[in-house]
Amino acid sequence: MAISPVPAPQPQVTERRATVRDVPAMFRLINHWADQRQMLPKALHTLCNTVRDFWVAEESGEVVGCCGLRIYTEDLAEVCSLAVAPGKQGRGIGQSLVKCCHGEARAMGIRRVFALTYQVAFFERLGYRIVDMDSLPEKVWRDCVNCPFLDNCNETAMIRELGA
Ligand SMILES: CC(C)(COP(=O)(O)OP(=O)(O)OC[C@H]1O[C@@H](n2cnc3c(N)ncnc32)[C@H](O)[C@@H]1OP(=O)(O)O)[C@@H](O)C(=O)NCCC(=O)NCCS
Numbered sequence: 001m002a003i004s005p006v007p008a009p010q011p012q013v014t015e016r017r018a019t020v021r022d023v024p025a026m027f028r029l030i031n032h033w034a035d036q037r038q039m040l041p042k043a044l045h046t047l048c049n050t051v052r053d054f055w056v057a058e059e060s061g062e063v064v065g066c067c068g069l070r071i072y073t074e075d076l077a078e079v080c081s082l083a084v085a086p087g088k089q090g091r092g093i094g095q096s097l098v099k100c101c102h103g104e105a106r107a108m109g110i111r112r113v114f115a116l117t118y119q120v121a122f123f124e125r126l127g128y129r130i131v132d133m134d135s136l137p138e139k140v141w142r143d144c145v146n147c148p149f150l151d152n153c154n155e156t157a158m159i160r161e162l163g164a
Pocket residue numbers: 033038039081082083084085088089090091092093094095096115116117118119121122125
């Protein structure tokens with residue numbers, strides 16, 4: 001009987017707050033997927049300005065994922081710019097990063113989080129449901145009005161209530 005080789009253990013992935021040193025890697029990750037039209041691009045200066053919103057996932061000293069929590073009102077925040085490195089997908093990294101954002105939102109007292117996404121099934125697994133974009137006027141008036149895709153936006157608005 002053939003003995004199958006034991007798979008090598010995967011290096012451990014840890015999530016932590018982003019620092020400015022992570023910005024170049026976040027920039028590469030997000031814009032890699034933006035080039036594939038999976039998400040919207042982000043400028044380097046925007047990531048520097050908003051780096052305090054971000055969590056990163058690190059494996060063997062390398063940034064393999066990022067995700068931001070952007071606060072809109074005392075009750076509402078957006079899970080944004082979620083990106084997992086190509087080749088590192090399907091290992092729970094995206095899910096863990098979103099859960100970090102949920103934990104942070106809960107700690108802040110925020111009760112609702114939303115995402116604009118092409119990854120509907122991924123967010124459904126995390127308890128989000130589809131809503132009409134019009135139910136998120138905070139987002140529309142802050143960002144969408146300036147977005148080049150305003151008139152042909154294909155993203156789906158999804159929201160999740162956070163329990164205590
Ligand atoms: C979408 C993305 C963030 C998912 O991250 P990931 O680390 O690969 O996903 P996870 O391993 O955490 O998956 C969590 C669960 O969602 C499922 N899932 C992941 N991607 C999915 C998809 N595209 N469609 C359906 N289900 C998906 C997984 O099977 C897993 O299910 P399980 O809990 O039953 O095992 C990642 O693939 C990515 O960066 N994609 C390109 C950029 C992008 O689309 N970003 C989102 C912008 S909003």
